[in-house]
Amino acid sequence: MCRPARELCVDVVVTDRPAGASTFEDWATARVPALLRFAYLVTGSQHAAEDAVQEALASACAKWDRVSRTDDPESYVRRMVVNAHISGWRRTRRESPVEVVRDTADADPSASVDTSDAVWRVCEALPRQQRAAVVLRFYEDLDYPEIARILGLAEPTVRSHVHRALAALRTELTQEDER
Amino acid sequence: MNDAIDDMELEEQFRASLQRHAEDADTSVDLLGPAQASARGRRRRTWAAGAVGLAAAALVTAVVVQNVGGPGGPGKPQFAGDEEVTDQWRSESWHGVELDVPADWAWGSGPVESGNETLRCGGPDEALPYVGRAVMASDVCAMVDEPVRGTYVWLGATMPAGTRDLGGGYVSRTVDFHGTRITVTTDNEALSDHIIESLRAPEGCAPSLDAAPTVDSMLTEGMGDVTGARICAYSRFESDDGTYWLVYNATLDARQAMRYHDALYDGTRQNDREFCDQRDEMVLVRMEGTDFYGDVPVTQDSVVAPLCQQWSGGPGSVTPMSDEAERTWAVGGLPVTLYALIGPMG
Numbered sequence: 422m423c424r425p426a427r428e429l430c431v432d433v434v435v436t437d438r439p440a441g442a443s444t445f446e447d448w449a450t451a452r453v454p455a456l457l458r459f460a461y462l463v464t465g466s467q468h469a470a471e472d473a474v475q476e477a478l479a480s481a482c483a484k485w486d487r488v489s490r491t492d493d494p495e496s497y498v499r500r501m502v503v504n505a506h507i508s509g510w511r512r513t514r515r516e517s518p519v520e521v522v523r524d525t526a527d528a529d530p531s532a533s534v535d536t537s538d539a540v541w542r543v544c545e546a547l548p549r550q551q552r553a554a555v556v557l558r559f560y561e562d563l564d565y566p567e568i569a570r571i572l573g574l575a576e577p578t579v580r581s582h583v584h585r586a587l588a589a590l591r592t593e594l595t596q597e598d599e600r
Numbered sequence: 601m602n603d604a605i606d607d608m609e610l611e612e613q614f615r616a617s618l619q620r621h622a623e624d625a626d627t628s629v630d631l632l633g634p635a636q637a638s639a640r641g642r643r644r645r646t647w648a649a650g651a652v653g654l655a656a657a658a659l660v661t662a663v664v665v666q667n668v669g670g671p672g673g674p675g676k677p678q679f680a681g682d683e684e685v686t687d688q689w690r691s692e693s694w695h696g697v698e699l700d701v702p703a704d705w706a707w708g709s710g711p712v713e714s715g716n717e718t719l720r721c722g723g724p725d726e727a728l729p730y731v732g733r734a735v736m737a738s739d740v741c742a743m744v745d746e747p748v749r750g751t752y753v754w755l756g757a758t759m760p761a762g763t764r765d766l767g768g769g770y771v772s773r774t775v776d777f778h779g780t781r782i783t784v785t786t787d788n789e790a791l792s793d794h795i796i797e798s799l800r801a802p803e804g805c806a807p808s809l810d811a812a813p814t815v816d817s818m819l820t821e822g823m824g825d826v827t828g829a830r831i832c833a834y835s836r837f838e839s840d841d842g843t844y845w846l847v848y849n850a851t852l853d854a855r856q857a858m859r860y861h862d863a864l865y866d867g868t869r870q871n872d873r874e875f876c877d878q879r880d881e882m883v884l885v886r887m888e889g890t891d892f893y894g895d896v897p898v899t900q901d902s903v904v905a906p907l908c909q910q911w912s913g914g915p916g917s918v919t920p921m922s923d924e925a926e927r928t929w930a931v932g933g934l935p936v937t938l939y940a941l942i943g944p945m946g
Contacts, residue, residue, distance in 0.1 A: 475631045560622060574808070
């Protein structure tokens with residue numbers, strides 16, 4: 422890796438992180454796949470997920486000496502990913518990100534897939550902040566205070582977001598049953 | 601199947617579906633290299649902006665805040681002038697957004713919506729760099745169709761999102777963040793970049809409250825040394841559902857915090873039991889320090905209701921604030937943020 426990058430983002434040793442994850446490069450290499458999956462769920466788009474994660478990593482890299490001293494660097498980066506998406510503003514590499522249609526050849530019309538698709542439809546219809554709350558709650562399994570901290574919201578607001586998402590899914594499944 | 605589905609089952613369906621869709625993400629892309637390259641450029645811009653801030657600090661020895669009255673009186677120097685500002689940057693909050701501005705910028709008003717018009721009511725003029733909130737700080741208003749040349753941040757002004765070249769090297773950028781509009785105008789691109797890149801959710805104060813803040817406990821022996829304080833000011837004037845939005849925050853050093861502490865705990869004790877009904881603006885003050893014996897870190901919350909000119913330091917204890925105490929207490933950006941301190945207009 423080029424020298425300036427190493428000067429900026431590596432050689433910071435933090436003792437309470439897993440072995441092999443003591444530099445930004447090590448940490449990011451290990452965590453990028455998980456962050457991309459998280460960002461994909463939050464944004465619903467491969468391109469938007471890549472943009473959000475890259476933006477968050479750039480920010481974390483520039484401040485790595487400070488970020489790495491926190492108890493949970495990943496929490497910081499997750500918050501950056503969510504903020505980048507919610508803000509709707511960032512220097513995108515593309516003017517109009519195109520939704521990536523992933524290969525769903527393994528999908529079958531079973532009930533479980535129907536339900537899964539219903540969940541995804543509900544997610545796509547949710548406001549960005551509400552969707553982020555749902556992903557943090559049901560994919561990252563975070564508790565409400567932690568989600569409130571990441572999203573910068575009051576805890577009751579987060580609970581309300583999640584409750585409304587559940588209600589939306591119930592409605593979606595009801596309508597599906599009636600069709 | 602529908603009515604019988606309880607929340608727990610729905611939660612499980614969310615979990616299973618999200619887990620399945622997460623696997624659709626392509627995780628083989630290389631983001632590390634581009635991120636590091638971007639970080640290098642970001643660091644260079646930060647250094648450039650820092651140099652701008654230092655130069656400005658050297659030139660400006662005393663910044664006079666807006667001429668809009670308030671307890672401090674017109675033109676009274678505030679934190680940036682009569683206090684020692686040790687940080688180069690300070691944070692500013694408004695309706696769920698926090699950002700950094702050079703520590704020596706003034707506070708003032710920004711454009712507000714009034715009927716079908718966008719007005720700016722109050723100073724300062726564009727001769728000073730400033731942070732302008734969407735507050736009517738004067739009954740003398742001017743229509744504002746678009747950003748004007750100057751160096752400022754407008755918080756909550758409903759300018760169209762996008763970038764405008766104002767000529768003379770001045771560029772105005774308006775972005776949305778968490779539903780709040782931010783306009784940054786300057787002739788320094790690095791400074792503009794630094795401010796916009798600092799956008800974040802508020803970190804030291806809750807961005808909103810569902811109800812007025814209260815003090816649930818108090819130190820029985822009081823506080824010994826005061827080492828700092830955090831101020832979180834909330835307003836529900838612009839709220840449709842009664843939510844209190846964070847409109848201003850400040851971190852005080854030991855000397856400033858002690859002044860705040862002394863202004864509140866000035867010996868006056870008249871238990872009113874509850875605040876008056878005018879609770880549209882509330883300020884939470886969290887003092888940090890040590891206990892009476894000086895060896896245990898403690899915090900003590902107080903809540904001020906500026907429109908009532910009362911404060912509470914514990915459950916069931918509400919005390920009037922004297923005019924002198926309020927003058928001492930209402931400093932920094934508070935006098936041009938809270939209508940209680942802006943005072944009557946017209």
